[in-house]
Every structure is written in structure tokens, then in C-alpha cells.
Amino acid sequence: MEPAEAATETAAATGAELFNPSTYDGAGLDPESRRIMLATIEFFESRGRAELKRADHEREWYSDFLDFVKRERVFSTLLTPAAEADGDADKRWDTARICAFNEITGFYGLAYWYTWQVSILGLGPIWQSGNEAARRRAAELLDDGAIFAFGLSEREHGADIYSTDMVLTPDGDGGFTANGGKYYIGNGNEAGMVSVFGRRADVEGPDGYVFFAADSKHEAYELVQNVVNAQMYVSEFRLNDYPVSEADVLHTGPAAFEAALNTVNVGKFNLGFASIGICEHAFFEAITHAHNRVLYGRRVTDFPHVRQGFVDAYSRLAAMKLFGERAIDYFRCAGPDDRRYLLYNPITKMKVTTEGERVIDELWDIVAAKGFEKDGYFEMAARDIRGLPKLEGTVHVNMGLVLKFMPGFFFNHAAYDEIPVRRDAADDEFLFNQGSTRGLSKIQFHDWKPVYERFARIPNVARFMEQADGVRVLLETAPPTDEAQRQDLDFLLTLGELFTLVVYGQLICEQAELTGLEDDIVDQVFDTFVRDFSGFATALHGKASATEAQQAWALDHVRKPVVDAERFERVLAQVTALDGAYEMRP
Numbered sequence: 001m002e003p004a005e006a007a008t009e010t011a012a013a014t015g016a017e018l019f020n021p022s023t024y025d026g027a028g029l030d031p032e033s034r035r036i037m038l039a040t041i042e043f044f045e046s047r048g049r050a051e052l053k054r055a056d057h058e059r060e061w062y063s064d065f066l067d068f069v070k071r072e073r074v075f076s077t078l079l080t081p082a083a084e085a086d087g088d089a090d091k092r093w094d095t096a097r098i099c100a101f102n103e104i105t106g107f108y109g110l111a112y113w114y115t116w117q118v119s120i121l122g123l124g125p126i127w128q129s130g131n132e133a134a135r136r137r138a139a140e141l142l143d144d145g146a147i148f149a150f151g152l153s154e155r156e157h158g159a160d161i162y163s164t165d166m167v168l169t170p171d172g173d174g175g176f177t178a179n180g181g182k183y184y185i186g187n188g189n190e191a192g193m194v195s196v197f198g199r200r201a202d203v204e205g206p207d208g209y210v211f212f213a214a215d216s217k218h219e220a221y222e223l224v225q226n227v228v229n230a231q232m233y234v235s236e237f238r239l240n241d242y243p244v245s246e247a248d249v250l251h252t253g254p255a256a257f258e259a260a261l262n263t264v265n266v267g268k269f270n271l272g273f274a275s276i277g278i279c280e281h282a283f284f285e286a287i288t289h290a291h292n293r294v295l296y297g298r299r300v301t302d303f304p305h306v307r308q309g310f311v312d313a314y315s316r317l318a319a320m321k322l323f324g325e326r327a328i329d330y331f332r333c334a335g336p337d338d339r340r341y342l343l344y345n346p347i348t349k350m351k352v353t354t355e356g357e358r359v360i361d362e363l364w365d366i367v368a369a370k371g372f373e374k375d376g377y378f379e380m381a382a383r384d385i386r387g388l389p390k391l392e393g394t395v396h397v398n399m400g401l402v403l404k405f406m407p408g409f410f411f412n413h414a415a416y417d418e419i420p421v422r423r424d425a426a427d428d429e430f431l432f433n434q435g436s437t438r439g440l441s442k443i444q445f446h447d448w449k450p451v452y453e454r455f456a457r458i459p460n461v462a463r464f465m466e467q468a469d470g471v472r473v474l475l476e477t478a479p480p481t482d483e484a485q486r487q488d489l490d491f492l493l494t495l496g497e498l499f500t501l502v503v504y505g506q507l508i509c510e511q512a513e514l515t516g517l518e519d520d521i522v523d524q525v526f527d528t529f530v531r532d533f534s535g536f537a538t539a540l541h542g543k544a545s546a547t548e549a550q551q552a553w554a555l556d557h558v559r560k561p562v563v564d565a566e567r568f569e570r571v572l573a574q575v576t577a578l579d580g581a582y583e584m585r586p
Helices: 003-011 031-047 049-057 063-071 074-079 095-108 110-127 132-143 254-268 270-291 304-332 341-372 378-384 395-403 406-411 449-454 459-477 489-515 519-541 548-556 565-576
Strands: 148-151 167-170 176-186 193-200 209-214 221-226 234-244 249-252
Touching: 031 049, 031 063, 031 074, 031 095, 063 074, 063 110, 074 095, 074 110, 074 132, 095 110, 095 270, 095 304, 110 132, 110 148, 110 176, 110 193, 110 249, 110 254, 110 270, 132 193, 148 176, 176 193, 176 209, 193 254, 209 234, 209 254, 249 254, 254 270, 254 341, 270 304, 270 341, 270 378, 270 565, 304 341, 304 489, 304 519, 304 565, 341 378, 341 395, 341 489, 395 489, 406 459, 406 489, 449 459, 449 489, 459 489, 459 519, 459 548, 489 519, 519 548, 519 565
Parallel strands: 148 193, 167 193
Antiparallel strands: 167 176, 176 234, 193 209, 209 249, 221 234
16 A cells, blocks of 8 residues: 555544454554554453453563563564664654554553653654664664663652753763762663763753763662552662763763753653543443443433533543544654644643543543442553653643743744645654754744634534634733733643643644544534633633733633534434443453
8 A cells, every 4th residue: 555545544544433452453554563553452452351450450560561562573663763774664763653552552551551651762862863873772672672761850850951960970081980860760670771861070051961871781770669659660770880981972962951852752742642542441441331330220321410421521532532643743744844743742742631631530420439440441540541641741841831832823824735644654754853942932833713714614613713712812912911920820821721722622623624523523522622711711710810801801701612412412322332342351
């Protein structure tokens, strides 16, 4: 199949439908990628739910999964850029298939996704480096089934890389001696290479930053502890007079700082797709339980609050998938002249993962005590879904980043070629050559209104448009008034939620248009958005620093969604049709 044909075929399959291992066929993927995804599903299904839960409860290191990864060349194929593939046509850094693997591993357990995720982060500084020997070494280790680690955060400073206490002292022979600790470093127990961020003792400021590769098996590498009580190993380690040769150095000076940020840009995109996978598995379990349970003489799914909860959870999950799938296209089409992905990236990390929490909460209110049972998947989902909004920068950090794009989004439009569906088998090499991390506020965006206008026939899209355009009006007529309010993060975070909804809805409309998604689902998705916007507007009204003009604006933009009982019933029928559609093998 030619790439264009593959992209067209996949476009029809990237709507709002849930990932179901029983029916998944890897349509749109090249043969090797399809084989890997299907083999991964079979690995988990053949183990069965009882073994999955036993290993989780006993916090057992997933050596069997890593054996599978090595045997099937999973990480080697999916995480080796074409430039390091040594002619292997199946190896490339392909964001679309990486996200598919995120979803599958998230579906079965966050621990399995986590070892993959932190390997991606560990590889980031290496693939961005000009150190050819280090890149070759990483490619060889991937072939050998190795995992990787990203040594950035520290116990006292978190991910505040300005304040790193990992200090490199020149040794007089062109190398360094490294001393210091790192904290919350996934895979730090077994990583073949650990990309470690530090600073030189003899150079002040950004020129002193260094990224270097360390070996977790070196005698000067002290593994202190696993800081979490879980299957994954989230390490604390110390380097004690660790010798860093010139051959170990990946980046120096400002380039080391930018490698850290650009690595996180690559890695944090994955979190939204892991959240989607968790929610999908939990949804199957929840609807099958509730739809077959009778209380007080009524089927549980006949209770009005349960019906609303399921439809809302389904709509939010559909929105998560639609936004994420369209964001992939912007990632893969990115380049020096189109950096719009830098807005859609933190929204995928922040908004999709927090929506995942809402989906699980809505389902948990329905399944109630069932969600605590030790034999079910839901127990894992309810625990693990909380972690994703807090990894790779908190929600607040990512919202602060999103706010930098707000003026450009509303007031600095540019003409771009239409972004196509990108599911072709291509290498996303730009992600390891992103360049400077500056200038975010100057990035231009395409006009957000036209795609909304093409969906204005749908009642709740039209109603949400009234609210969305109100954000532009607010910024023009009643923006943050003074320096104090411009520094009031409590106020700005709520403003950011309103802005985020506009961007979120835009890409959802784009994806719905590309996939021909039925109007009922789009209308129900925007039913939730109208309510969410009204909630955030009410919160803005109540902020301590809100001015009278801002309060008036907030109340003026509270709306009730357009109610359509027949549409609701049609969507609910799609939800209840999922009863028994999937259950993991025992």
C-alpha cells in the first residue's frame, strides 16, 4: 500500500470508536508495525487478567514484558530514527505508531507504558546529539533489548533545571568527574544509558550546562531506592566521582538546556494517549457491569443519572481521541516554519489527561464499590489515571505554557497549507532538530473560526461558538488590567481553561470533518463543552482579582446546552451497545 493510500484508509478509522483488542486489526499500519501491535495485544491477552493483576498487586518488575520487547524488537523498531537504522526500512521515529503503542500499553497497565515512556525521554538527548558514537551505542542497545532513562529531576529542585546540583568538575584530561543525585528517574535501575543533566563547577550560567550519558551498571553509579511502591522502578540514584569522558558528553551550554526542553516536548505528547487507553479499558468494564445489574427492580443503566454519566464519559473519551488523533498530524507536519504543534502538545498532555480523570470519575460514580475490587481492571485505572496529569510538568506548568500562545491564536493569523492526515510510514526527523525553545508568543496560527462555522449546523457547536468568540472579546475589552492581575496565576489558570476549550474544540471539529463523524456524537461532545465553559466562566467571575467588567463578561457567557432528547437516546444506544464488547481473557 502506498503512503497516501494508507493515510486515506486510516483517516476513516481514526474517529471516536474505542480501541478494542478483540476487533483491532491494525488497519492503516505497515506490515511490521501491525505485527508489533498485534503481538503486543496477544502478549497481554495470553497472560490474562489474573496474572496482570497478580503482578500489579505484588509490584513485580515486568521482566517478562521486557523479554517480549527484546524478542519482538519492539523498542528497537519503534524508537530508532531512520538516521540510525543502518538500512532497516522498518525502523523510524513515527509519531503515529508511537501513539498507537501508547494507547495499547496504557490499556493494559500504566507500568508497562511507563518503561516505554521513560525510554523515549532517555533517548531524546541522545538522538538530538552530535555525538555519533553515543547515537550508535544507543541504537545497538535498543537492538539488544535495553531500556533507557532521563536523569533530569532532583529531590530538592524537581525539574527546575536552572538549579541542578549535579556538578561536573573538570578532570584535567578533557573529561569531568560528576557528583550529585537524581530523583524520580524511571528505569534508573536497569537503563543501558541514562541521559543526565548537570552543570560544570567552573562555568557560571547557561554556558555551564552539560548533558552526558551514564551507565547504570558503573561502580560509581549508586542506585539508592525505588521511590514509589509499584511495579515500575522510579529511582533515586547518585553519581559518586563518576568519570565522564569526552565521548560521554551529549550536549554542552545552552544546547543542553534546549535538549532538555525539546525532549520533554517529544515525550509529554505520549501521556494523553496512555490516558485514552486506560479510559477505554475501564469503560468496557463499567458498561458491561452496569448494564447487566438490576437494583430496586430497574436496570442500572435506566437510572437518569447513570444514563447521563455514561453519555458524558463517552463524549469526553470521544473528544480525547478526536483531539489526540488530529494533533498527531500537526506534530508530523511540523517544521521551522510551522510550530503550531507547540500549542497542541501541552494541551494533549494537560487537557486530555485531566479529561481522562473526569471520565474515570464519572464511571466510578456509576460502578461505585465495584471499582475497588481487586480482580477488576478498574482498580488499576482509578489509581493510575491520577498520575498522568502530574508527569512531564504539572497541569499548572503546562497551562502557563498554553497561555503564551493565546494572543497569537486569536490575533496573529497566517495562511498555511491544509494539514493532511499523516499515518504514512515516514520518519519524524524534525522532532530531534526542533531548534530554539524561544519565541513561542510569536508563533502564528490559522484562523480558528472557519472549521467551527462549517459545523454551525450542529446546535451545540453553534452555541459553543458564541462562548468561544467571547474569549477574543474578553481579551480585547477586559483583559488582565494591571501587572498584579497579569501575575495572578489563580486568575490566569481559569482564563487558560476557557482558551484551551476553544483550541480543543477546533481540532475536534477538524478530525470530525476528516473522518465523517456523525453529527450526534459531535453535538453531544459540544454539549459537554458548553457546560464546561459555563463552569469556568462562573469560576472566573468569582476570582478575587476579577474586575467588574470581567465579572459582567463571565455571567454574559454562561449558557445552557441545546437539549435534544432523541439525540441523547441515540448516543446512549451506542454506549449500551458496548456491553460485553470486550473482556480481557481470564
